Amino acid sequence: MADSLIKRERSSKWDILKFVMIFLVVLGHAADYYTADTESMKALFFFIYTFHMPVFIFVSGLFAKRTVNEKRKDKIAGYLILYLVFKIFDFGYKAIFVGAPKFSLLSESAAPWFMLALFELAVITIIVKDFSPKFVLPISIALACIIGYDPEIRDFLALSRVIIYFPFYYIGYITDLKKLEEFCRKKALKIGSAAFLIAYAVIVFVFSDKMYWLRPLLTGRNPFSVLGPVSWEYGFLFRLGYYVIVAAVCLAIIVITPDKTPFGIIPKLGQRTLSVYFFHNFALFIIYPYLGGRAFFESIFPVGAEWIIIPISIIITLVFSLKPFNDFLSFFSTLPYSSKTKK
Numbered sequence: 001m002a003d004s005l006i007k008r009e010r011s012s013k014w015d016i017l018k019f020v021m022i023f024l025v026v027l028g029h030a031a032d033y034y035t036a037d038t039e040s041m042k043a044l045f046f047f048i049y050t051f052h053m054p055v056f057i058f059v060s061g062l063f064a065k066r067t068v069n070e071k072r073k074d075k076i077a078g079y080l081i082l083y084l085v086f087k088i089f090d091f092g093y094k095a096i097f098v099g100a101p102k103f104s105l106l107s108e109s110a111a112p113w114f115m116l117a118l119f120e121l122a123v124i125t126i127i128v129k130d131f132s133p134k135f136v137l138p139i140s141i142a143l144a145c146i147i148g149y150d151p152e153i154r155d156f157l158a159l160s161r162v163i164i165y166f167p168f169y170y171i172g173y174i175t176d177l178k179k180l181e182e183f184c185r186k187k188a189l190k191i192g193s194a195a196f197l198i199a200y201a202v203i204v205f206v207f208s209d210k211m212y213w214l215r216p217l218l219t220g221r222n223p224f225s226v227l228g229p230v231s232w233e234y235g236f237l238f239r240l241g242y243y244v245i246v247a248a249v250c251l252a253i254i255v256i257t258p259d260k261t262p263f264g265i266i267p268k269l270g271q272r273t274l275s276v277y278f279f280h281n282f283a284l285f286i287i288y289p290y291l292g293g294r295a296f297f298e299s300i301f302p303v304g305a306e307w308i309i310i311p312i313s314i315i316i317t318l319v320f321s322l323k324p325f326n327d328f329l330s331f332f333s334t335l336p337y338s339s340k341t342k343k
Contacts (some may be wrong), residue, residue: 011181014059015270017257022273023317024052026280030309033288038306043208047201049218051249053114054168056273058250060118061125061172062180068125068173076122078333083108083115085332086278093282097290106157109221111281113158120162121169133174140167141243145236148224161220167243168250184255193252200249217242269318274333275325276317283316 028048034041067075087105090112094101108116128136144164147153154160183189204211216222217238224235261267287293298305319325 011259012261012267012270013181013184013257013259014063015267016261017055017254017270018059018273019266019270019317019321020257021052021055022270022276023313024048025056025277026284026316027309027313028052029281030284030288030313031306033284033294034306034309039208040205041306041309042212043205046208046212046215046218047204049215050200050204050246051253053220054165054246055250055253056114057117057121057165057168058172058254061121061169062175062177064122064125064169064173067122068129071126076119078335079115079119079122081332081335082274082329083112083119085329086112086115089278089282093285097285107155108158109155111277113155113161113221114277116158117162117165120157121166124162124166125170125173128170129173133170136170137167140170141240144243145239148235148239149232151223151225154221154223158221160222164220164239180254181259184257185259189255193255197249197252197256214238269321272321272323272326275322275329276320278329279320279325280316283320287312 025048028045031041031045031048035045066072087103087108090110091101091103140163144167147160147163153163213227216226224231224238227235227238294305297308301308
């Protein structure tokens, strides 16, 4: 998402994809206010969490080639600055509305983790970029399977998520953008991908009650032990299965994403996903826990009130895609550029 602040010549496909994904990020977090007792929201949450962050991280790696290859320390530092700003903002509103939130500069389980992870993913890729992908990719996947057995590797430096999501970032980094775009234009592949996604969605919604216990695998921060007695024996197989399924779903979503849309504003808004990510949890917090939105909506719509999250998520996505919010974060992300320019 932070890469959306850096202008690049590219197909509108990727900005359309990012706009859809950031809407689904908001929708997934909104659905989580109902997952404790609503089966449809459990299914929706599970479906979205299968792919939304892996797709974002893949796209971040896909457009990080110049940053990594040129070791652009000034640009990478922008992620770290945004992480610090995000931490302060997150702590600030929770201190005001909740009271006495915990604060740890180097440990993060809430939304700011993504900024820290982008910083670390770029640094790690710089370190390994000269090694063969045949060596880096399988080792990174093996490491992700192993760390699940260590309950201590979780939120410190967002390390669990960094290790688990690194293969997606790295695959993006080593993928040829033009070849991928050509691959995605095959009509038969688009039809097959759409059919696959529909089938996967049907499976999730029909069998959500039997699948939802696997939710901890989709967040990237949990050890295998949270899965229960089967974790020690089958944890690594669950992780391998996760990579296979998630990779297939992510590829299908990328394939069906169009190169253009009749709604010309969408690609532009897709360049401002960072501001939506930054502010959306605050908006959802105000609507739901603080103002008691769930009870209010259920009083108006006795049946199906949970689906109000769709228009709410659309509004939040559109509002925080507005230029002033993007410019606010762009100021902080470009501080490294500014200081370099002044020198």
